[in-house]
Amino acid sequence: MELAKEKLRKELEEELKLSTEELRSHAWYHGCLPREEAESLLGEDGDFLIRDSGSSQGDYVLSCRWLGETLHFKIIRVVLRPRQGYSRTLFQFEQDQFDNVPALVRFYVGNCKPVSETSGAVVSRPINRDVPLRWLQERYGATGQPRLDEQAPAEGDAAPAHRLGHHRLTAGEMPTEGNLLRVKDRSGSQPTGLDQLGRRPLLYTAQSDSNLRTGSPEAPAGTQEWSKLPPPSPVFRTGRGPRLRPPAPRTLVARVHTEEKGRGRARATDTAFGFLEDEGVPLPRPRHYEEEMGDFVRPLLETASSFQPHSFPSLLLPPDNKPLEPGALKRLKDLFTRHDCRTMALHVLYMDCLVGRITRVPREQQQAMGVSSGLELITLPHGHQLQLDLLERHHLMALGITVDILGCTGGVAERAATLHKIVQLAVELKGSAGDLFALSAVMKGLQLPQVARLDQTWQKLRQSHTESAIAFEKDLKPFVKRLNRGEGNSSPGEVAVPHLLPLISLMEGEQLWDDHEESCDLLLRTLESARSIATSAGAYKATAEAKLQGFQATPELLEAFQTEFALRLFWGSKGAAADRAERYRKFDAILTVLSQKLEPARKTEP
Structure with a gap:
């Protein structure tokens, strides 16, 4: 048992030593941790973690606790394609865009900025894992549910004594000798480097945003992440992106968007990016929704030009000029x-x-x-x-x-x-x-x-x-x-x-x-x-x-x-x-x- 724990410990240490630009090098990233398990780890307002989306493969979700409720925010992936064969991937919630997920997390934690204007949720304390991502992957697999046919995920591997090996690190707590995060004496494994508050950030590269001082107003400029050639559209998003607690639609076009997204349809040219994940949870309708939708008129799709020269009465031209x-x-x-x-x-x-x-x-x-x-x-x-x-x-x-x-x-x-x-x-x-x-x-x-x-x-x-x-x-x-x-x-x-x-x-x-x-x-x-x-x-x-x-x-x-x-x-x-x-x-x-x-x-x- 002790050997198995030591093996997991060393594997986690190697994982956390990776470049801060890699998402898996951060202890607050929990990989394929299921939604239910994530909710059980969030106990206080401000607690948060990042995990893989259970409904949209390849996307990420920020799970957090705010005002006594557990919220799940889908991180929107935006791919810019200014020309064929050349693209750039950005990540965002509502407005600010970032080159990678770690930069996004550092910004919202360091600036105490709400993840969404609707919820007002602010994330401040990461819930860190004490097991490598492989252990979570083998335990839950692609289904997101614990395996019933085996308790140990691999040969000789065993879960740590505490539940799933997760640990809440408070803002004032410093890494101890028994904490696996001690191997990363840098700004990386936790958002904005909670163990580096008040210190001068190290300068790894001129282009890296991994070591920005907490609360820096500068826009992140992290290493670009290049993806495969996207669909033929200047900008598109991945994932369904339905909304939890959407604001009441104020305009007719907002109502069209609300109706379409409620049906789970996503269009490549949609400019109202969704930010919350839906994994089978029904969407509560906003207050007075029915009343505001009462006078709704679906917009018309124009197919003819507004210019009609054949019927244009002219003062300067003869009828058949x-x-x-x-x-x-x-x-x-x-x-x-x-x-x-x-x-x-x-x-x-x-x-x-x-x-x-x-x-x-x-x-x-x-x-x-x-x-x-x-x-x-x-x-x-x-x-x-x-x-x-x-x-x-x-x-x-x-x-x-x-x-x-x-x-x-x-x-x-x-x-x-x-x-x-x-x-x-x-x-x-x-x-x-x-x-x-x-x-x-x-x-x-x-x-x-x-x-x-x-x-x-x-x-x-x-x-x-x-x-x-x-x-x-x-x-x-x-x-x-x-x-x-x-x-x-x-x-x-x-x-x-x-x-x-x-x-x-x-x-x-x-x-x-x-x-x-x-x-x-x-x-x-x-x-x-x-x-x-x-x-x-x-x-x-x-x-x-x-x-x-x-x-x-x-x-x-x-x-x-x-x-x-x-x-x-x-x-x-x-x-x-x-x-x-x-x-x-x-x-x-x-x-x-x-x-x-x-x-x-x-x-x-x-």
Whole structure:
């Protein structure tokens, strides 16, 4: 018996000597310990341990005691896949994400932060095991139940005298000679290194978060854990993740999520990550649940575009217009000449808020969407059609900028003057209008190859309109670049329409970045920006209404910034309904011809 105990002791010592990045090197990780056994070990508020999920293989659960009840929180595994063959695994409960489970435990214990806002549970004292994980695996196996055919899990192995060999270590207790944790005189086997409080943490590596001081506000940056190639989705979760004591749904889309998760369905694009484990325990309904669900209306899945050019009544185009009709182009140029850039920026903002469903959204449309704003809808699966419409509008605005420049047949000075006014429009969109969606479209048009190659026009801009040239190169281009990287300022206090292009492009499966190490961080920042935009939809609406207060629209100018008008102007009344990819391909060829005609390519020297 003594030999068996000594053998288990030595095996545990070797296990706890492993790298702190490995979950099995921590005594508070109990492997396949069943739910019932875990509950019997948690006696006081703050007690906790980590174990394998009994309902979702490969996932982990934090079991803890709080307010006299035992709670089980599933640790959500999030896999980021910015490109094929490259992924990064993160772990989280609700908000904060970590590279590994030990880093997650250290953060919540060291900062005394509640595991969930709903329960308010705080974990502080680990329940440590005094047996190796092999002993637990052989005792309970894959079933999670004690084996009945044998009491000793292996040859000569015997359980320690106390129940399952578990030990509660209080915050003030120091490891004794008889405690197996003494072999790890470092911050590792217990969260935040309870035996290292007040000492200077050892610096193992510059990238390791295993030895952060207790309560450090720094975000963990542990060793990356790479998994096999995930399913084709930018972000997905594993495990069923049902909820224990969910808050009462406040919006229609929250009610949809509650209903679907109650049925055990998990979708790859679900943004409301579950955090509690369900192993056959019925979910208690929140108070007043039935009353709040009484007026529930299931959101509608839109399958047709909101742009209907064939039924669009136009003030500027004849009923059966041809593509790029000269008379319509002349009326447009005169219209833009008569109005200043600030007025045009407000007209663009007004139309973007309508198309993006930020302002003036009727109650019936909100019920059909399941949310109150299009800024929320674009982050949801049934917002696919709105995503397509916004991508169409963004590209057509960029094409409109290009047509405005390439349509100048007078000379270089005329094109430079047009370019100057477009740059000033971009400045107003960024400043007075706060429309970053339109700003990125204008900048896209100015940087299309057909415009960027006009060397004489750009040189004339620098000579005759130096201020605009400097604003374009030193302010607008760097600003939009930061926005594309998720680093720009999109606070709703200053912005009415945030920068949506990276998010909706990502949702539509486009590859936004080249293959490099930073792509995972860019993807994560884009997803965090999406969450911030959705939760701040009301604030963006308030900002837009404030900027449009007292706005008086000019009907002709307002039509010029409508997407249906652009569809008919560029492709005619008959071609506006053609396939999108084919329309874009043909129009790109037309723009290339116009650009070459204005400034023919220089012949290379032989």
